Amino acid sequence: MPKQRQGTPVSMLARQLTILDAFDAGTAFLTLSEIAERSGLPMTTTHRLVGELVEERMLERLPDRSYQLGLRLWELAARTPRAMGLREIAYPMVQLVQNQVRQHTQLGVEGGYDVVYLERMSRSDAVVNATIVGGRISLGASAIGHVLLSDRPKEFLAEVVESGIRRYTDKTPQTFAELLELVERAREVGYSIAEGFIHPAARGMAAPIYGADGQVLAGLGVVVPSGGPVDMRIVELLRRAARGVSQQMRAAYIDPNHPNALPGAKFRVLINSSKSSMEYFDEDGS
Amino acid sequence: MPKQRQGTPVSMLARQLTILDAFDAGTAFLTLSEIAERSGLPMTTTHRLVGELVEERMLERLPDRSYQLGLRLWELAARTPRAMGLREIAYPMVQLVQNQVRQHTQLGVEGGYDVVYLERMSRSDAVVNATIVGGRISLGASAIGHVLLSDRPKEFLAEVVESGIRRYTDKTPQTFAELLELVERAREVGYSIAEGFIHPAARGMAAPIYGADGQVLAGLGVVVPSGGPVDMRIVELLRRAARGVSQQMRAAYIDPNHPNALPGAKFRVLINSSKSSMEYFDEDGS
DNA sequence: CCCTCATTTCCGATGATTGGAAAACTCACT
DNA sequence: AGTGAGTTTTCCAATCATCGGAAATGAGGG
Incomplete structure (x- = not known):
């Protein structure tokens, strides 16, 4: 039996x-x-x-x-709006950043309690970097993670801490208080800096990409050597490129003839939103 | 009940x-x-x-x-060797071709009885093109399809014909005899030409990408305006670029430190193959 | 507030799923 | 060719997750 x-x-x-x-x-x-x-x-x-x-x-x-x-x-994945859809649309902007900064450049979205990396462009001579395309790193440890979290309620941050943030270095945020401060700051200034959170020699920098309804959809970031003052030219470049991606995303939603159109009658939902979205789009990314 | x-x-x-x-x-x-x-x-x-x-x-x-x-x-798709793996490795070569030819450039592999397109780079001023990334077109109708078929037994061609090849134009191959002739020719000369098979104004041209065991893994192609003599410079460019991709694929298989490494102990299988594979690699694509 | 349409819960009948046991097959090594 | 260890496949009776009609609940428009 x-x-x-x-x-x-x-x-x-x-x-x-x-x-x-x-x-x-x-x-x-x-x-x-x-x-x-x-x-x-x-x-x-x-x-x-x-x-x-x-x-x-x-x-x-x-x-x-x-x-x-x-x-x-x-x-199937080729039809995923949050992954391939975003990745294809963002590609030129990621490349632009990579050409200017000449360091690791990456694009990530939220997946569970992790950042899922959609794109990663590297230089052989750039500083160390743990991420791979399709890979994950806790939202709490990554600069892109912090801009993604800046749009989410405190309770969610608590869950991220709860889920356990791997301690890559002794600077990796481990407590709710630490994470909250970093994330609130990211929201206030509109970008995030992760100094040695994943590797002592690496500084992550990231800016938010907004969806048509004004929420944070993704993060665009670079990894540069740590130490010294923060280069505000890079911050501005990231923010501008991220805004360009936001604009292209919006175009893809509303224009069925857009080369990366995301079809399906989502107009109402995306446009009748509480927050006005126009403020986020001020650069032509084409 | x-x-x-x-x-x-x-x-x-x-x-x-x-x-x-x-x-x-x-x-x-x-x-x-x-x-x-x-x-x-x-x-x-x-x-x-x-x-x-x-x-x-x-x-x-x-x-x-x-x-x-x-x-x-x-x-999950990010770990698919035949899709993302190949796509990422081939990207620079696809771009190179696109920069030279300045027409639609595409990369496709076999999926069922169709070509599945992994990459497609376009110019707004290029000729019409039906394909989209992640989309499919019958192996029998496409130039890339013909190079993919050139490595397969006749019985498989018969199945493709059996499965029904959509009649895009009056030139679209419909019979086994037609398809066999096109595919045999593709094998002999090492590239394929699809003149008006999908759209009267479009000529598809493609060359094979080989896996480390010498079999055809994928096809790299362009879509140019139809009519006039075949531009052999484009044919040579495609063949050279395709060989570059083949070489990079091999490197990714055997070198675990390759930026697009495809890990897992496949050495024996890929190297102890009936056909020698070295002949296919003679261009550095880095 | 009401009405319509979309979504969710409920639940008894049932067949697809399960996994141990054994047969069949591979392959490396004589 | 022959052996044997390891891997893959077939077989099948017990059973529990799945199925889907019916009815309750919820959403949204007027």
């Missing part, structure tokens, strides 16, 4: 995602048994689920019987 | 994907009932599945109760 479903009241979807998540940043290829081991699912169940995922092209099987993440994921 | 599961022997995963697929290229935002209608699932089932998808951040709920595709999809 087989022992059945003892301690597993989990949804199908959660299990499928456990399997997909087995492919982390350092692991592009896995065999069936490796997937089973990493996901903690029984072999048989893994076997069936992997089969279904291959059927749907979420996974692909290679000639040597190992698996990799499939194209179907990309096809 | 409720009528139960009559004609629905479908897997959970297939239903979830039906829901995600309801968000097509022209539809970034949908309400619950719109999702139910588009996916053809009963309201109640849709409600539960959408709830689970939101829970897992595959969908996101907006303040006006509509839904959009979620960041989780992006995070």
Whole structure:
């Protein structure tokens, strides 16, 4: 008599995602048994689920019987407004900043209690930088995180602290009070500085990108060597570039012929908002 | 007594994907009932599945109760070797071609019986072009499709024809014989020309990108005005750029410190292959 | 306030899902 | 070719998560 479903009241979807998540940043290829081991699912169940995922092209099987993440994921992701949508629209501005500052330049949005990095342009000679495209870092530790948090209620900051901010250096914010001060300051001045929070030699700088309804959608930032006075020219460049992205986002929402149009009748919602949004757009980014 | 599961022997995963697929290229935002209608699932089932998808951040709920595709999809897609992996690696070469040719430049891989476009760079003054990033066009109708097919058995070509090639113009290949001739020619000369197959005024040109094991992984192409002789300088540029991408791909596979490294012990498989792969790499693309 | 339409909760019937056991297959090494 | 350790696939009976109709609840417009 087989022992059945003892301690597993989990949804199908959660299990499928456990399997997909087995492919982390350092692991592009896995065999069936490796997937089973990493996901903690029984072999048989893994076997069936992997089969279904291959059927749907979420996974692909290679000639040597190992698996990799499939194209179907990309096809879906390409339609994600907050990720590909934003990334494509922001690209020219990220490049502009990168050309001027010639250091790591990155674009990130909020995902859970982390910043999810959508874009990262680097120079080989730039200072160290822990992030990768598609990677995550706690909202509490990153300059982009702080501008994202500057738009959110205090309770959310508390949750971020609660969730645990990895202590990269002895300067990484760890308490609610520390984080609150940094975030409030970011809101007041309209940008954030993260001096040695992730690496002693690195200073993060970031400015907010606003959605059409005036809320903070994303952050645009650079990583420069730490120490010395803050270069306000970089701050101004970031703010201007971020405003340019905001404007392009708005154009993409309201103009169905925009090269990166985000279609679907969202007009009312995006325009009849409490906050006027026009104030955020004053630079042509095309 | 409720009528139960009559004609629905479908897997959970297939239903979830039906829901995600309801968000097509022209539809970034949908309400619950719109999702139910588009996916053809009963309201109640849709409600539960959408709830689970939101829970897992595959969908996101907006303040006006509509839904959009979620960041989780992006995070997974960012680790897809054949999509993001290739796209990021190929980017500089695509840009190089675009700068020289100053027409639509695109990068595509095989997905089912279609080309899936990973990248597309355009000029506002360039000729018409039907493709979008993340979009699909039958392998049989596209220049990139023909170079992808040039590496595949005849039986697969037959399946492509079987699957139905949309008749964009009266030149769009429709029969197995037509397609076979085009694809064989592409294999012989190492590039493909699609004269008016998708639009009367457009000529597609493409060259193959090879994986480390010598098989065709992707195609790099341009869309130029149709008519007149084929510009062999463009053909050579495409072939050279495509070879550069091939080389970078190989570097990403074997060097874990490559900026776009594709990690995971694939050495044996990729190197101990029947075909020698060195012949494909003769240009430094960095 | 009322009415309409959209969303959510409820719940009994049921079949898709589960996972142990065993068979089948791979591949490295003789 | 033969052996054997490891991996992958098939099989199948028990069962619990899923299904969807019905009804309650909520939202928004007039």
